Amino acid sequence: MGTRGLVAAMALMLCFGVDRVVSDASDHRYKAGDPVPLYANKVGPFHNPSETYRYYDLPFCSPEHVKEKSEALGEVLNGDRLVDAPYKLDFRVDIDSKLVCKKKLTKEDVSQFRTAVTKDYYFQMYYDDLPIWGFIGKVDREGKTDPSEFKYFLFKHINFDVLYNNDRVIEINAYTxxxxxxxxxxxQDIEVEFFYSVKWKETTTPFEKRMEKYSQTSSLPHHLEIHWFSIINSCVTVLLLTGFLATILMRVLKNDFVKYTHDEESAEDQEETGWKYIHGDVFRFPTNKSLFAAxxxxxxxLFALTVFIFILALVGVFYPYNRGALFTALVVIYALTSGIAGYVATNFYCQLEGTNWVRNLLLTGCLFCGPLFLNFCFLNTVAIVYSSTAALPFGTILVxxxxxxxxTSPLLVLGGIAGKNSNVEFQAxxxxxxxxxxxxxxxxxxxxIPQMAMAGFLPFSAIYIELYYIFASVWGHKIYTIYSILFIVFIILLIVTAFITIALTYFQLAAEDHQWWWRALLCGGSTGLFIYGYCWYYYYARSDMSGFMQTSFFFGYMACICYGFFLMLGTVGFRAALFFVRHIYRSIKCE
Structure with missing residues (x-):
């Protein structure tokens, strides 16, 4: 998956057009004997998806002039570095044990291969845009526990089985x-002869369905049934609890309205108590209003970005191994939605009677991008030190x-100007x-802090089951395709976040604490902190990731993702609380 972390982090914040990668033969149609594009992509430890290297960083057989394939922005962000592979798989041409090359491996080469085999290195290639994987060797332990007694072997023969339908490639599998x-x-110095074989078989599978096999592992009936059952069980439990609390809150509010109406009719001079008592302070603007509006x-x-990504996912844009589609989508959508951030922040800041709207606009532009940029600089430096394909080239960074x-910046400014000139007053x-x-x-x-802990637990309990599948896809080699389930969970997450924030805001006002603005935002966004806590559990208990680079990428980019969730859900929580507070104070007579 290459820089899956960058994908994930920029997957919550960056986007740039969704384009489908096509092979050199754009229509994917070939005649017998025609060359079919085969590209070697990368190698790396199987359990460290972010730690990937160029294919020829290992001493494989390589041509004199390695030709690199031009790649789209999303492919580069994904860590793809495609080059011509040493194998030639012409269309419908069977090959039996063809010699690739005789390679003399030096002691250093042998040591490099042995280290790669020890770390379970895999290789990835693309044949007519179909992915191919395989391991480069194996460790023979023979029941021994002492690593010094293990035997290390390098595979030197690869068999390719290719399925075709008329003039199109449908499926390819590689076996060592x-x-x-x-x-x-x-x-020790050794000479190795690398071979490969190719067998072609005809199939009736149509070209349009050739990518379906890659999503079957995530949607097999057994696994799909368990997945749906787990999600439904979790959602029903959370919704029942939410409904129970909502019923209590509605009954309490009804009693409050009756009480305050009775007090108004019977004793005008009676002292007010509860949330009505602070009606003169509840709409007092918060401190640090510029940061709050930002x-x-x-x-x-970020909420708009997430909605657009869901729309693209539900219409089938992000099919399995559409290289770079998610990253490309993220970079541009984030850029195009920056006007929303500028408009909302400046408009709300002016409603709060702020005067320095330019500073507020600059703060809005840097609030998320600033930490993301600093984090990227550190992690990209780590990737450069490791010579990993996760390091973005200078040209990509420049783009x-x-x-x-x-x-991004012009749209942010235009949105800010529009927000400033909208002349909308705060409705209190x-x-x-x-x-x-x-x-x-x-x-x-x-x-x-205790209120944030209570506010974050319930929404997190609604999504934690789905989090495992997402983590296994982003930080592993699973394929996630059931976007309908994810969308349902997202809707439930929004509903539960809004409700729990409303409930805690009511209890805060009932205790005559009128400083609810920041509290609503912090409580709504606290789910992001729970997700980051889950990251530690997943890393140490559910994954086999290791090493400084992979650890840095995982926790670094997940921090950016959780920060994005904090801002998005905090906004949802505050908007819900603001609607609720306006509603209850409109329902009573306040003098």
Whole structure:
């Protein structure tokens, strides 16, 4: 998956047009004997999906002049570095044990191969845009526990089985010959003969369905049934709990309305208590209003980005191994939605009677991109030190900077200007008093951190089952294709986040604490912190990832993703709380 982390992080924030990669033969039609494009992509440790290297970084047989394939932006972000493979698989031409080359391996080459075999290195290729995988060797342990007694072997013969339908390639599989091995246990010069074989078979599978086999592992009836059952079980439990709390809240609110109406009719001079008592302070603007408005603007943009990505996924754009489609989609959509962030942030900032809207606009533009850029600089440096394909070339970095400069920034400014000139006043049903009331002492569990813990737990419990499948796809070699389930879980996540934030906001106002603005945003976004906590559990308990580079990529990019979730869900929580607070204070008479 290459830089799956960058994919994921920029998968929550960056996007640039979704284009389908085509082979050199754009119509994928061939005649007997025609050359079919075969590209070697990368190699790397099987359990470290971000730690990938160029195919010829290992001392395989290579042509005198390695020809690189031009790649789209999304492919580069995905860590793909396609070059001509050493094998020639012409259309419908069977080959029996053809010699690739005789390669003299030095001690250094043998040591390099042995290290790769020890780390379960795999190779990846693309044949007519169909992915091929295989391991480069194996470790023979023979029941021994001492690594010094293990035997290390390199595969030297690959068999390709290709299925075709008329003039099109439908399927390809690669198998290594278990009997064609080279012992690389000792550091010594050896000569290796690399071979390959090709067998063509006819099939009736239509060309349009040739990618379906790659999604079968994630949608087999047995696994699909368990998947749906787990999701439904989790969602029903969460929704029942949410409904139970909603019923209680509605009954309490109904009693409050009756009580306050009775008080207004029976005793005008009776002292007010509860949330009505702070009606003169509840719409007092929050501190750090510029930062607050920037959070709302950035969160709204990320929400719009997520919705657009779901639309593309549901219409079938992100089919398996459509190389770079998600990354390309992320870079451009993020750039095109920056106007939403500028408009919402500046408009809301002006509603809060802010005066320095230019500074607010700059803060909005840097609130998410700033931490992402700093994190990328560090991780890209790590990838460069490791000589990994996860390191973006200078040209790609320049393209992204140009997109940010020529598309993202202008749209952000235009959105900010439109937001400033909209002249919309903040709609408050109650007048705000000149001086704020003192907040009464509250127990510890009503503090910000305990409230965030309670607010994040319920939404997280609605999605944690689905998180495993997503992590296994982004940080592993599983394929995720059931976007309908993911969309349902996303809707439930929004509903539960909105409700739990409303409930906690009500309890806060009932305790006569009127500083609810930041609390609503923090409680709504606290699910992002729970997701990051799950990252630690997944890394150490559910995966076999290791090494400084993979660890840095995993926790670095997941921090950016969880930060994006924090902003997005925090915005959802605050908007829901603001709607609720306006509603209840419109329903009573406040003087």
């Amino acid at each position: 010959d278990p009997n064609a091995l080279v012992d690389i246990t000792e550091d 959070c709302i603007g950035s969160g709204t943009q 992204i900077l140009l997109i940010w400069t020529l598309v 049903p109650c007048r705000t008093t000149k001086y704020p009331r003192e907040i009464p002492p509250l127990p510890w569990y009503r503090g910000t």
